[in-house]
Amino acid sequence: MNQLSDISKVPGAQADPILKIAVLAVGGQGGGVLSGWITALAERNGYHAQATSVPGVAQRTGATIYYIELKRIDPARPERRPVFALMPAQGDVDIVVASELVEVGRALLRDLVAPDRTVLIGSSHRDLTISEKQVPGDGRKPPEAIHAAAAALAQTFICFDMMALAKDHGSVVSSSLFGALAGSGALPFPLEAYRAVIEASGRGVKQSLAAFEAAYLRTTTPELEAAETAATAPAAPELTGPAALLRDFAALRRRVQDMPETVRPLALAGLHKVVDFQDVAYGSDYLDRLEQALTGDKSPFAFGAAAAKYIANAMAYDDIIRVADLKTRSSRDARLRRDFATNEAEVLAVTEYFHPRAEEVIGLMPRALGQWFDARPKAQKRLDRLVNRGRRLRTDRIGGFTLLWMLGGLRRWRRGLFRHAQEATHLDRWLALALDVRARDHALGVEVLKCRRLIKGYSDTHARGQSKFDRVLGALDLVTGRDDAADWIRRLREAALQDEEGEALDGAIKTVKSL
Template sequence: MAPGDGIASSDEVRAAAEIAADHLILFDMDRLAVENGSVISSALFGALAGSGALPFPRAAFEEAIRASGKGVEASLRAFGAAYARAQAKSDETAPSRPVAPITQTQPAQGPARQVQHWQELAAQAEALPGADMALRGLRRVVAFQDLAYGREYLSHLTAFARQDSGDGRLAEAAAKHIANAMCYDDIIRVADLKTRKSRFDRIQTEMKAEEKPVLLTEFFHPRGEEIISLLPARLGAWIESRPKLAAWIDRRLNKGRRIRTHRLRGFVLLYLIAGLRRTRRYSLRHKIEQAHLQNWLSLCQQTLPQKYDLAIEILLCRRLIKGYSDTHSRGLSKFSRIMETLPLLAHRDDAAEWVARLRTAALQDAEGKDLEGAIETVISFSSTVPATPPP
């Protein structure tokens, strides 16, 4: 799958569906299911039954729902509504982009001193251009690490906000992507997310389990280098400088593991890993990420006075880096390739447009062939030899 937000053009999806399907039944099944107090699978089941594609009467489908014994009445309502829509052969055009849900944030809770510190940081964020995005970024950074990390975030962000031209583009791009860069994905963060009470509550609600126990099995497949990156920076670097030792560690740790977090042993294991957040600042991974962050921000700051739009595009390129393990490596490789190409574009008036094209090419193709093709185009019209690639 290509990197990015995973959202394809609705028009393209619809066109492909119309070509592939003998008869297209298209409507918002998730909304219909929610309106009837059920889940989307009930609506999908009803649409399938109503399409007439399978040689079974409606009663057979309904009997299958009753046999499940879970949420029968709500499932039958959603099934019936979807069945009627499919029978009517009506469809609707889906919106080109999903509407982001409006989330209500809970007031800060905790020791009085920390709450006061948070309120001071939040007030600083609200005073910046693009305050909404700045506050979102601050919440994310503090949740990732701590209040001191949030203060670092605002320090980085303020340097860009002061140079915003007034249209808010620079401030918003900086607020979003600096937060993303500071909240990198590592095993600690994954373990933290998987042991949060809010996650268990959400799963309980979505499964309509009520008071019944939910059995959860998490799949982990960390590589040796990800474990090494959690070690203190000097020790981790020492191990990485010895390929045979690093390979030996990888052979013993690079295995898929199924961890049952509904059991005490599995939950405690992930909870303890999440607790390593206190030592994250001293880890090899954090040292590497901080160096990368500083180099990226320095490049943006150096570009700003001469090419405002190009600096924004450099900020937006951070979108390519996400996830961990192989996903992170691929994204980082594409980001680096674009940064290496910048010297070929720096003298051009349309440099920002070309960086945007390179980023789009990188997002469209998981293997990177489109990006390499676009870079070849840049090289073909450039008469200069690339300088030393920026870090």
């Protein structure tokens, strides 16, 4: 502690500058492993290294930074340690590794990436934040701006889905990030040295090495990117069933072929959905409604396209029969095995979480009986006391499966049930309204159709969606006649999707009222 420096060496450009590396990670996701590897890599290959981090609650799933500095050992004075800094400074980092795309963005916002020197390595996958996930609509932030800024502001930007690649090899993202780092050539160490570090780490070495090699290859062979995108073209759904029904369905498909080109893909998807929901005759009903919507529509058939989408969604409403049907199909069994079982020998036990209320039971009643209950809140309450309870059903077992299978079989009588009557009335009223509005303002008619998006969820959530739908359409009178009426309804709808309670919607309606 008491050495007094008397060396007055003239500082200047140095042959072996300090290399500065920042690792931006999501807490608990391998940032520590990666920084440990980088430190070991340097120390085993003739470098001084120093790593720091801020552990603690910041690491409980939050964004966190690891920071490493390296300098080649001076053979003339190998004992002398450089003075390393303990945190990354703006514009003074050589390599930034970000374990996720938003963390790439964060590195840019923190000015850690300098255009003249920083190699930026980031995984393109998204680990969505709670602020994005909790939005009732689609809260995901668009990734394009981050990609563009990173490409423009980094000296080199290496970016691909390193998480998916790691998973493909049974490993975690730190392995593929390390591979991309090796592939970037930003550090003066040979490939072998990287491998040796992983081999010495002692846990999951085989998988780590596999992910490492794959990421290295992907980084050094950019052509692989094109191959990846080409390989993922979606396959068209294939319909199976009795020949007679397939013939009937073919006739329906021909009706779709006569529709405008912009409407066709949605109409076909919608047709599939409603037939899957009920039967071929229901598909015919769907096309009847759609054709009605297309009459009087004009190119580019925005009204028809919206109708194709939302009529299908409205017709394939979420009731107990649909849920029971979907949960007892053979395709679901296959999917569960694929998603959860790792080999043939394993057995799966499946528990469903149900919580029916009186409303759902009344929905399953024949129309008249349902109406009787619906009009009598007291009877409804008594029924609710009887049924309203969480029920766990084991659908791998014979009893639980058979019960659901039979509920799914109610499909045959669905058209006569109370819920269907309610849904059909609601649908027809909404469609008539849209057509009526369209006659006066085409764009506004399209927006009325699109408001169907607000109705989703079950029980209270469904009720809330319904109320938002009503409130948005309730504002129709306020905007009708304005040039920008359609735009206002679109804004109201988007506001309704921003939060659960509809606070943004209330604000937006207030604005509309002040117009």
